[in-house]
Amino acid sequence: MIDIFKRNLKIKIISIFFAFFMWIYVMAEVDPIILKDYDEVPVKINNIDILQENDMVLYPEPNLKSKIILRGRRSSIKDIQKSDLEIDTNLKSPKIGKNKLDLDIDVPSNISYTIIPSSIDLNVEENIYTKKQIVIKTTNGSNEDLKVDKISYSPKSTFIEGPKSLVEKVDKLICKVNLKNKSKDFNSKAQIIPVDKNGKTVEGINIRDQYTYVDIGFTKTKEVPLVLNLKGKIGEEYKLLGYDLNLKTINITGKIEQIDAIKDIYTQEIDISNLRESRNINLNINIPQNIDSDIKSVNVSFEVAKLVSKNLTIPSKRIEYKDNIHNLDISKNNLPDDINVKVTYIEEIGRDVSEKDVQIFVNMKELNSDPAKFRIKYNIPIEVESVQIDPEYVVIGE
Template sequence: MIKLFKHNLILKCISLFLALGLWLYVMNEQNPSITSSITIDLSVINAPGDYQILHNNDKINLKVKAPRSLFASINSSDFKAYVDLKNAKEGTEALPVHIQIPKGFELLSSTPLKVSFTLNKIIEKSIPVDLILSGQPANGMVVAKVKQSADTIVVKGPRPEINNIRRAVGYIGLDNNKEDFKVIVPLRAINSNNKEVSDVTLLTPTVNADISLARGLTRKVVTIKPIAGSDLPDRYVLDALKAYPDKVEITGDPKVISTVNFLDTESISLKDISSSQKKAVKIAIPEGITVSNDTVTVDIKISPKKTDKN
């Protein structure tokens, strides 16, 4: 057997290499390597449960290479693209995209290499509740008193949204009412520009209101006078305060009404003011007086204090 194996050994080796080369040639012709582009969904792992997670890209584009036969046995779900949020912190950060591909494939490129993620902590905050009357009661009737079941509620949501919320408002329609009535009032979260903030949750979405009506009370329109606090930083000057609306209708006992020509707002803190801005401010309402809306928007204008130069 050994003599038979050694017989014409060189020719046998040459034949073996030729056969192997021919096989590789045929296989390459019949099953060549090809390049293809695949678009897959980006997934997230280790996402913290008490954060709002935002990112600027949902799709990842891959360019891969493999023998033609492998492409016939897979689909796009066999390719994975993910971002790991295990060590992510609150704020915005560009995080690397990790790629997993099936065996036998070569990854030529992936786009994008990083995706910008923003994490906002979910927090809670207590905000005041304002009930606003709309419409008119029946002729000869006025609103004597509005009693609400809660003066504040708790709102929950992403930190930037919650920090911008100033109050919750609800609207009560009078609709020519002749008698006292009760109503459940839905509430909406409002920001400093009196716009609704929708991406938050009101843990108490309604309040109960008791509306008392009365006859023989006097109506009167008076001016709103904004009152500034004394805590404006020394480097600024208060240029102007303007309330919107600057007048409000009040009702009450004639003896009380006759003594009221204007209503002050509650003192407006200027401690954290660094630029001109608008604030929602409560009206200071004397005993025996009722207003249809107890909150106004005050336009606060300040400027840097001028210093003398020698």
């Protein structure tokens, strides 16, 4: 039996070596060893819930992706897709600050791998929760007549949460309310924005309330005329020549609806029945309720003159009959011998009035009745307040 194996031993050995090398060749050429790269394969952190349990948080957000290079037979690797791969790491005992974690991947034993990078650095911070006040900021309030009078909002504060370094950057919470084209009271929902001391938004902060609800109330300023509120009538022996307010208008401020309804503002009432001379008087201004004005009083100057009355007797023969176009017999008139004329004028005119100053006449063109009746008219060389003539008419031909 042993002799059988010993026969042609050299040929048999050569055949075995040939067969072996043929097997090596076939294996190398038909199912070769290859390398395959996979970029940005996601990294899964196991036990990450331990951070929340210990009031910790990852910050800044790490890049949880790495590159994988697989090495193995083509038959083993060719069907592996990127979605089939997941890199694992384990966060066992996190600490505040830098935590270095090794990366691993589960692949078949006949495949070798390289992970680039082979580890990741995770920065862990304390996760803090604090309360901040909300501040309302108005923008585009371009209408000079309208001013924000009331701002009410709810909530007035809320809680923010996040990494300690971020939360400590937050100076305040602001809500911007746009006043553009606003002409009456309104309410609005405004987003809450965390900002730093420079007014820049702090990103990455969790806010318990996303919005606050704001009510905006306006006041309006308007210029209105100022009116002197006079009472009574000046005495018969005096004349009010005029008065002058040192302010003709004032600015008033109040709720829009009230201001729009006001057309003018009156001074306090003043009785002029006892006014006997020119004088200056300070008067309060009657400002309506819930309306404001910087001006509370006004000065009025009254100019008063004393009147003088004089009774004159003028002979009727002095009447001048003008334009007797109807050829009436003026001798047939009903006039008495004397005509009474009462002249009233301002004392300050500075001269006395006598009968010689008064010219009386009738215009006979103005015939409009039968018998002919004409109003007696006058001319006086000075300015007078009134002239009363008795009788008032002359009748001709009666």
